[in-house]
Amino acid sequence: MNNKQLVKVPFVDLALQNQPLEKEIQQAINRVIQAGDFVLGKALEEFEQSFAKACGVQYGVGVASGTDAIALGLQACGIGAGDEVIVPVNTFMATIMGVIAAGATPILVDCDSQTALIDLGKAAQVITKKTKAILPVHLYGQMVSPKQLLDWADTYQLIIFEDAAQAHLAARESVGAGTIGMATAFSFYPSKNLGAYGNGGMLITQDEAIAQKVKTLRNYGAQSKYYHTEYGKNSRLDTIQAAILQVKLPHLSPWNQLRNQAAKEYDKHLKKLQGITLIENSSGEGHVYHLYVIRIKENCAFKREQIRDKLTAVGVETGIHYPIPCHLQPACKSLGYERGDFPQAESLCSEILSLPMYPGITKNQIAFVCEQLSVINEQSKLVKYY
Numbered sequence: 001m002n003n004k005q006l007v008k009v010p011f012v013d014l015a016l017q018n019q020p021l022e023k024e025i026q027q028a029i030n031r032v033i034q035a036g037d038f039v040l041g042k043a044l045e046e047f048e049q050s051f052a053k054a055c056g057v058q059y060g061v062g063v064a065s066g067t068d069a070i071a072l073g074l075q076a077c078g079i080g081a082g083d084e085v086i087v088p089v090n091t092f093m094a095t096i097m098g099v100i101a102a103g104a105t106p107i108l109v110d111c112d113s114q115t116a117l118i119d120l121g122k123a124a125q126v127i128t129k130k131t132k133a134i135l136p137v138h139l140y141g142q143m144v145s146p147k148q149l150l151d152w153a154d155t156y157q158l159i160i161f162e163d164a165a166q167a168h169l170a171a172r173e174s175v176g177a178g179t180i181g182m183a184t185a186f187s188f189y190p191s192k193n194l195g196a197y198g199n200g201g202m203l204i205t206q207d208e209a210i211a212q213k214v215k216t217l218r219n220y221g222a223q224s225k226y227y228h229t230e231y232g233k234n235s236r237l238d239t240i241q242a243a244i245l246q247v248k249l250p251h252l253s254p255w256n257q258l259r260n261q262a263a264k265e266y267d268k269h270l271k272k273l274q275g276i277t278l279i280e281n282s283s284g285e286g287h288v289y290h291l292y293v294i295r296i297k298e299n300c301a302f303k304r305e306q307i308r309d310k311l312t313a314v315g316v317e318t319g320i321h322y323p324i325p326c327h328l329q330p331a332c333k334s335l336g337y338e339r340g341d342f343p344q345a346e347s348l349c350s351e352i353l354s355l356p357m358y359p360g361i362t363k364n365q366i367a368f369v370c371e372q373l374s375v376i377n378e379q380s381k382l383v384k385y386y
């Protein structure tokens with residue numbers, strides 16, 4: 001939508017969460033400027049410790065992005081060339097790019113039609129002698145069942161490496177995101193539940209050796225200044241970004257609660273609409289709703305794009321996460337998959353719609369979005385009838 005004046009309900013509203021903290025954030029930035037420790041500074045170390053603690057683990061290593069947290073984290077777990085990593089096909093492409101960057105081969109698996117999360121039954125069918133790990137993605141803010149994951153990994157003796165880029169402080173079965181795997185990747189992309197003023201990511205783990213290895217890899221493979229034990233890269237979380245994230249961190253849990261409440265409000269309105277299916281919440285209060293995603297029923301008279309256009313016309317911004325399943329992305333051609341290989345993900349991608357979701361979205365705004373969907377639903381019945 002070009003004309004911001006027309007937007008009644010934005011898809012996200014970052015200013016709403018950043019403005020009240022502006023003064024505190026400015027002071028934190030100023031402290032870094034005064035200290036001049038822009039790279040690997042004190043505020044980075046402080047934030048690494050705080051975020052790891054908030055997640056319930058011992059070590060956190062700040063890196064340049066969530067993608068690098070996956071790539072360097074997998075490398076640190078000893079996963080690389082010749083190894084296969086099982087990945088859900090229904091994820092953001094960065095998950096797959098992280099596996100490729102680590103030198104390993106992503107093996108894609110379809111998702112469960114109700115939760116849109118990796119289907120562990122299907123994952124068991126693609127295990128080979130080369131399989132080293134499973135990389136569950138806690139998509140939209142909902143964790144893959146920790147119990148099922150741990151049982152699964154125990155049965156097949158495989159490493160779990162979590163992608164929690166969309167699931168900061170999410171929980172399920174009283175277990176927190178980032179506490180079940182050998183290591184876990186987070187993203188601090190600005191619109192994430194905990195977002196920086198630019199790019200950022202973190203690898204968390206309970207294993208000191210893995211944390212140390214990522215520290216080396218993110219810093220040109222140097223164990224100490226000008227002493228390079230391996231090939232690494234330049235991938236540090238900037239001290240200024242860490243200082244900003246440290247100010248925001250105490251607000252993460254209340255923000256997540258607001259997201260969860262907003263989702264309940266949406267559920268209440270939308271359960272009644274015939275043309276819509278909701279993505280199942282199997283984790284109750286532990287779902288941190290990075291995104292609130294609905295599914296337009298296959299037999300609805302309006303296609304998803306038409307519904308999106310109608311919502312845009314009345315000032316409601318929406319998104320699609322994601323419109324093309326990873327196996328059909330041109331970049332993945334060499335993996336050798338074809339249309340039809342992952343039917344659940346393929347139909348999800350053509351039917352899903354992400355509605356506005358951010359901490360502070362009001363009941364009235366949600367009611368407005370749902371009212372518009374209800375009007376469209378009624379129109380669609382008429383289209384069907386005639």
Ligand SMILES: Cc1ncc(COP(=O)(O)O)c(C=O)c1O
Binds near residue numbers: 092137
């Ligand atoms: C599921 C998932 N994995 C990985 C990433 C990559 O994170 P980043 O954009 O920080 O590289 C993202 C975020 O964009 C994501 O949503």
